[in-house]
Amino acid sequence: MNILVCGANGFVGRTLCEALARDGHRVLKGVRQPRRLDEIAMDYRADTTPADWLDRLRGIHVVINAVGILVEGRGRDFDRIHRRAPIALFEAALQAGVRQVLQLSALGAQHGDTPYFQSKRAADDHLRALPIAHHILRPALVYGAQGASARFFRAVASLPLHVLPAGGRQALRPIHVDELAEIVVRLVRGTADAPPVLDLVGGTEVTFKRMLAIYRQALGFPAAWSIAVPGALVGAGAALFDRMPGS
Numbered sequence: 541m542n543i544l545v546c547g548a549n550g551f552v553g554r555t556l557c558e559a560l561a562r563d564g565h566r567v568l569k570g571v572r573q574p575r576r577l578d579e580i581a582m583d584y585r586a587d588t589t590p591a592d593w594l595d596r597l598r599g600i601h602v603v604i605n606a607v608g609i610l611v612e613g614r615g616r617d618f619d620r621i622h623r624r625a626p627i628a629l630f631e632a633a634l635q636a637g638v639r640q641v642l643q644l645s646a647l648g649a650q651h652g653d654t655p656y657f658q659s660k661r662a663a664d665d666h667l668r669a670l671p672i673a674h675h676i677l678r679p680a681l682v683y684g685a686q687g688a689s690a691r692f693f694r695a696v697a698s699l700p701l702h703v704l705p706a707g708g709r710q711a712l713r714p715i716h717v718d719e720l721a722e723i724v725v726r727l728v729r730g731t732a733d734a735p736p737v738l739d740l741v742g743g744t745e746v747t748f749k750r751m752l753a754i755y756r757q758a759l760g761f762p763a764a765w766s767i768a769v770p771g772a773l774v775g776a777g778a779a780l781f782d783r784m785p786g787s
Contacts, residue, residue, distance in 0.1 A: 543565050543567050545567060548579070551682075555720070555721045556724055568600070584625035590632040591632075603630075603638050604641075609622075618659040630663075645664050646679070649661045664676050675727050678738065678740065694759065705769055709749065710748045712751060713746075714751075720740065
């Protein structure tokens with residue numbers, strides 16, 4: 541099938557493209573600055589109406605939206621990147637006769653009250669209301685060797701002292717990017733009997749404290765010292781830094 545992956549240069553998008561190509565599909569990569577024949581230009585900051593997408597979707601069977609940001613700035617905001625552009629893409633997919641749409645959302649989007657979650661949920665809800673075959677994937681923390689989260693946690697784990705919010709007792713079930721890609725491949729094949737909305741987590745549950753310890757052990761370092769910080773203090777610090785550009 542002909543598959544358009546929006547956000548193909550991102551950590552998750554690259555892995556999806558590779559997995560789908562191995563499965564025999566023709567993958568068209570949506571990127572900001574195309575440099576290869578299998579890439580097309582798209583800009584979620586500007587492509588916010590169905591008319592912006594229609595020509596790009598001619599002959600496309602499956603559309604995958606893997607575009608997302610964690611921090612606003614440089615002309616990018618949650619509403620435009622997570623809501624307006626994806627909704628325009630979904631509407632255009634319906635008009636162009638696309639068979640299936642896969643939306644990569646986030647675990648917690650169904651009830652989160654931050655602008656990040658609200659914008660994700662708005663796009664999810666719009667897609668659910670359209671008469672087009674779709675799956676909304678809400679993965680937990682996605683990790684992999686080249687992922688930004690893995691680099692961040694490796695850096696934190698390498699410190700001799702781990703400052704743990706509320707003692708680091710938070711339970712996590714991160715999902716590996718290859719596992720996420722395999723799920724996408726099965727959904728595209730039509731071999732997975734799955735509901736339209738999927739919450740996706742990994743098979744192993746760890747606490748935040750234990751996860752840092754695993755990263756540190758993998759780096760070959762001895763056990764680190766740790767100190768617990770009250771959750772309320774960490775929350776206040778996060779709120780303060782969130783107001784700083786580029787934080």
